Amino acid sequence: MRAQRGQSTVEVVALLPVLAVAGLALLQLLAAGAAAEYAGHAAEAGAVAIVQGRDPAAAARDSLPAWSARRMQVKVRGSHVEVRVQPAAVIARLGALLTATARADAGPPPS
Secondary structure, three states: OHHHOOHHHHHHHHHHHHHHHHHHHHHHHHHHHHHHHHHHHHHHHHHHHHHHOOOHHHHHHHOOOHHHHOOEEEEEEOOEEEEEEOOOOOOHHHHHHOOEEEEEEOOOOOO
């Protein structure tokens, strides 16, 4: 019995790095999912702004929380709005790989 004393403590300590990496991976996936949702909402807000005669880039930026507005790019071509949102990331390159892109169309230009 004495040889196994403290074994569970050693096993828990050995698993802590694995649990930490798994937790960070889960948080990164949640951030990527949030970025995809925010990109879609921002693109739609930009398209609605075109229909209303307002600035689509400003509307897209205003529709997002502050943390994601700093990590977004908006491109407007006619009635098309494209929004790219880079999620917050532990590793910068990983955030770049998980960048979400969404497009919205405001319909045909008015005649």
